Amino acid sequence: MFGLINLLGHIKYIFKNSSYYKEFHDHVTTYTENFINYSIFLFIKLSIIKYIIIIKWGLGLMAFVKKCPECGSINLFWNKDKGEIICKDCGLVVEEKMIDFNQEWRSFDADEAAKKRRAGAPMTYTQFDKGLGTDIGHKSDIYKLGGRNKNKFMRLRKWQQRISTAIERNLKLALSELKRVSSFLKLSSSVEEEASKIYTMAVQKGLVRGRSMESVVAGALYAACRRFELPRTLDELSEASGIERKEIGRTYRFITRELSITILPSNPADYIPRFASALRLTAETQSKAVEIIEQAQKVELTSGRGPTGIAAAALYVAALINGEKRTQREVADVAGVTEVTIRNRYKELLDKLDLEKEIKKTKKKKK
Numbered sequence: 001m002f003g004l005i006n007l008l009g010h011i012k013y014i015f016k017n018s019s020y021y022k023e024f025h026d027h028v029t030t031y032t033e034n035f036i037n038y039s040i041f042l043f044i045k046l047s048i049i050k051y052i053i054i055i056k057w058g059l060g061l062m063a064f065v066k067k068c069p070e071c072g073s074i075n076l077f078w079n080k081d082k083g084e085i086i087c088k089d090c091g092l093v094v095e096e097k098m099i100d101f102n103q104e105w106r107s108f109d110a111d112e113a114a115k116k117r118r119a120g121a122p123m124t125y126t127q128f129d130k131g132l133g134t135d136i137g138h139k140s141d142i143y144k145l146g147g148r149n150k151n152k153f154m155r156l157r158k159w160q161q162r163i164s165t166a167i168e169r170n171l172k173l174a175l176s177e178l179k180r181v182s183s184f185l186k187l188s189s190s191v192e193e194e195a196s197k198i199y200t201m202a203v204q205k206g207l208v209r210g211r212s213m214e215s216v217v218a219g220a221l222y223a224a225c226r227r228f229e230l231p232r233t234l235d236e237l238s239e240a241s242g243i244e245r246k247e248i249g250r251t252y253r254f255i256t257r258e259l260s261i262t263i264l265p266s267n268p269a270d271y272i273p274r275f276a277s278a279l280r281l282t283a284e285t286q287s288k289a290v291e292i293i294e295q296a297q298k299v300e301l302t303s304g305r306g307p308t309g310i311a312a313a314a315l316y317v318a319a320l321i322n323g324e325k326r327t328q329r330e331v332a333d334v335a336g337v338t339e340v341t342i343r344n345r346y347k348e349l350l351d352k353l354d355l356e357k358e359i360k361k362t363k364k365k366k367k
Contacts, residue, residue: 069092124196125197128175142154170203174199182221194228195217207259219252222248269290272286279315293310293314309337317350317355
C-alpha cells in the first residue's frame with residue numbers, strides 16, 4: 001500500500017505538467033480500491049471457514065457424549081451402589097446392571113488389606129521372570145507334608161528348576177549380582193530397574209556370549225547411571241564389581257553401540273555436590289565451582305577432557321578463591337584422578353578464564 005503511494009508521488013513529480021497523469025492516477029486508484037476490497041473479502045471468507053471448522057469439531061465431540069434416549073438430555077447420574085445410569089430430567093434408567101470394577105471387600109488397616117489383596121506386585125525387570133513366575137511351594141512347606149508327599153514335592157521343585165532356559169538361569173545369577181553392586185553404590189531403585197532392563201536386552205540379543213557376566217552387569221549399571229545423570233565413575237564401579245576399569249568401559253561402549261542407546265556426555269557440574277560434600281566445602285564454594293564450569297563450557301574448555309578432572313580442578317580453584325584451601329592430593333583422592341590431571345586442568349582454567357586475579361585478591365585479604 002505504501003509502495004503504491006510512493007510510486008504515485010514519483011510519477012506526479014515526473015509527469016507534473018503532463019495530460020496523461022490524471023488518466024494514470026485514476027487507473028492506479030481503481031486498482032488499489034479493488035485490491036483492498038479483495039483483501040477484506042478474503043479475510044472474511046477465511047474467518048467464516050475457521051468458525052465452520054470449529055463448529056463441526058464441536059458437533060463431532062458431542063456425538064461421543066452419552067444422551068438420554070427419551071428426552072435427549074445429557075444431565076445423567078451414575079448410581080455406583082446400584083450400578084445404574086439415570087436421567088435426572090425424565091427419570092429414565094438409561095443403563096442397569098453395570099459391572100463394578102472396585103474391590104468387593106473392606107479393610108481397616110494395612111495388614112488386613114495385604115491379606116485380602118489378591119493382585120500381585122507390578123512387573124519388574126529386577127527379577128528374571130519379571131515377577132510373573134510361579135514357584136511350587138517353599139522349602140519350609142516340606143515339614144507340613146507326609147513321607148510320600150515329601151518326595152513328590154521335592155521332585156516337582158527339581159523339575160521346575162530343570163525346565164528353565166539358559167537365559168533364565170543367566171538372568172537369575174546376573175540380576176542378583178546387579179542388585180549387590182547397586183546396593184554397594186547406594187543407587188536408587190529406578191536406576192537398578194533401568195540397568196536390569198539393559199542387561200535383559202543384552203542377554204536376549206546374545207551380547208553376553210564371550211564376555212564375563214560381571215563385566216556386562218557393571219557396563220549396564222554404568223549405562224543406567226549415565227542415562228539418569230548420576231555421577232558415578234568407572235573407578236567406583238570397578239571397586240564395587242571387582243572388574244578392571246578398562247574392561248567395564250569397553251563393555252559399556254559395546255552394549256550402548258549394539259543396543260542403540262543414546263547417552264549424552266557427562267556434565268562436570270553433576271560431580272560437584274559429591275566432591276564438595278566429601279571435602280567439606282561450603283555452599284558458596286560449591287556455587288562458585290559450578291560458575292567456573294559454566295564459564296569453561298562457554299569457551300569450550302571441557303570438550304575432550306574428563307568430567308571428573310574438570311570438576312576437581314574447578315572445586316580446587318573455587319576453594320582457593322573463597323579461602324578454603326585444600327591440597328591437590330586431597331582433591332585428587334576424592335575425585336579419583338591424579339594430581340597431574342588437576343594441575344593441568346587448574347592451569348588451563350587460570351589461563352582461559354583469568355581467575356588468577358581473584359586468587360591474588362583472596363591472598364591479599366588474608367594478609
